[in-house]
Amino acid sequence: MTDDPLTAEWTSTQVAVMHRLRDWVLDFAELNQHLAAWMGLPGADVNALGQIIWAAEAGTPLSPARLARQIGMTTGATTILLNRLEAAGHVERTRESTDRRRVTLRPTPAARDRAREFLGVAGTEIAHVLRTTPPAELEVVGAFLTRMTTAADEATQRLTRD
Known part of the structure; x- marks a missing residue:
């Protein structure tokens, strides 16, 4: 893009759309905070769990490395986070590939049910x-x-x- 996004002329509709997108991001983040409280988890943990649930529901479960990229954490920090989620009974690490070194993240049925319960109330x-x-x-x-x-x-x- 050759236009400087900060100095380019924007229509009022374009500006309004960007504001609504920002509003959605902020509101979604606030709903995520409510989900964290609902599940008794820190915000980063519930964000990761949400990503794991969404991916599993879509039929494209995540690896720990892909999750780390999606949540903006190092692989080491993500491992510690996953250890907490696994110990709390929210996530399972499975080896579903013929390459047994590859780990797939799956939400436990209980975590999935608890998140669905929240969506029933908040969604x-x-x-x-x-x-x-x-x-x-x-x-x-x-x-x-x-x-x-x-x-x-x-x-x-x-x-x-x-």
Whole structure:
């Protein structure tokens, strides 16, 4: 991108969208803090557990190294965090690959159930919005968020290389 993002002219709609994205990030972080309290875990631990649950639900379970990248921690710090989650009965490390050195992270059924219980309490309003938004609008928003996520991923990769 050749325009300086700080000095480029932005439309009021573009600015409003960026504000709403920021608001969502802040609100999601606050909901994550409530989940941490609900589960009796530190924020970093519940963030990691959330990533592990999301990945398992999507059918793409995480390795410890991938989790470390996603939560922005070193592999050593992530190992300590995973030890806590495993000792508390929230996470299992499994070896599902023919390469027995590869570890896969899975939430325990109890952790998954506790997180689902929280979503049943805390996710009512969000679920309502998703269920009442017309499918065509959701498709447009989904496509936009995919492009924004791709752009953020590309920026992260570029910054990691530099």
